Amino acid sequence: xxxxxxxxxxxxxxxxxxxxxxxxxxxxxxxxxxxxxxxxxxxxxxxxxxxxxxxxxxxxxxxxxxxxxxxxxxxxxxxxxxxxxxxxxxxxxxxxxxxxxxxxxxxxxxxxxx
Amino acid sequence: xxxxxxxxxxxxxxxxxxxxxxxxxxxxxxxxxxxxxxxxxxxxxxxxxxxxxxxxxxxxxxxxxxxxxxxxxxxxxxxxxxxxxxxxxxxxxxxxxxxxxxxxxxxxx
Numbered sequence: 556x557x558x559x560x561x562x563x564x565x566x567x568x569x570x571x572x573x574x575x576x577x578x579x580x581x582x583x584x585x586x587x588x589x590x591x592x593x594x595x596x597x598x599x600x601x602x603x604x605x606x607x608x609x610x611x612x613x614x615x616x617x618x619x620x621x622x623x624x625x626x627x628x629x630x631x632x633x634x635x636x637x638x639x640x641x642x643x644x645x646x647x648x649x650x651x652x653x654x655x656x657x658x659x660x661x662x663x664x665x666x667x668x669x
Numbered sequence: 670x671x672x673x674x675x676x677x678x679x680x681x682x683x684x685x686x687x688x689x690x691x692x693x694x695x696x697x698x699x700x701x702x703x704x705x706x707x708x709x710x711x712x713x714x715x716x717x718x719x720x721x722x723x724x725x726x727x728x729x730x731x732x733x734x735x736x737x738x739x740x741x742x743x744x745x746x747x748x749x750x751x752x753x754x755x756x757x758x759x760x761x762x763x764x765x766x767x768x769x770x771x772x773x774x775x776x777x778x
Contacts, residue, residue, distance in 0.1 A: 559711070590768075595677065597757060597768040598712075645711055655700050655719075658766060660711035 557581055559661035561646050567667045568636040576631040576664050578646030586649045587629035588613075588658065589621060591642040598645065604629055605652060636668045673760060673769035680775045687748045689772045691741040691758035698760035701734065703743045706755040706771070715743075715756070750776045 559580045568574055578587065585606050590598040600613030604623040618640060620632045633640060643665050647658040674692045681687045693701065699720045704712040718725045718732045718741070725732045731744040741758055753776045759766040
């Protein structure tokens with residue numbers, strides 16, 4: 556039982572390049588989330604999904620797209636990377652949406668855009 | 670606004686108690702969480718408290734909740750060097766958590 560995994564762990568992009576971050580969970584969770592973590596700002600929600608085939612915008616969705624084609628995977632895409640997207644990205648999943656359901660986090664992807 | 674506030678840094682000596690404070694925003698939040706993030710790792714759930722409780726104790730951890738002031742605190746007794754990490758409080762709403770800015774705890778040997 557690997558929990559939540561993320562690939563890649565590190566990436567350096569040039570401005571304007573595109574990439575996809577992959578999140579996978581093996582806990583059969585319905586809900587999945589993408590956050591970014593910036594110094595002094597905590598975690599901010601980018602997009603989330605309440606089930607296979609669904610996605611919704613979070614707090615800071617601009618410049619990102621997501622897809623949830625399979626229940627276990629949640630992909631985060633950057634179509635044209637900008638230096639402001641330099642951050643650590645965390646994926647999380649939970650069994651349900653209610654507040655009592657713990658979110659399980661992946662180890663993070665450190666992205667640098669030059 | 671939706672800002673959950675924490676002080677950024679805390680430094681304590683090994684064996685002392687640490688108290689990390691958090692001010693949250695939504696009085697209707699039913700669960701409040703404390704997560705721990707070790708260097709280079711994701712967040713792990715430490716403990717949580719339900720909003721109808723004032724206090725919860727779990728081994729070395731004590732969580733205090735003051736709903737009137739929307740204030741949450743985490744006390745770590747007998748702090749060890751392995752407790753050095755960033756601690757995030759979070760208030761839970763439907764579909765999402767709102768995380769605090771994180772408090773970096775440094776434990777001095």
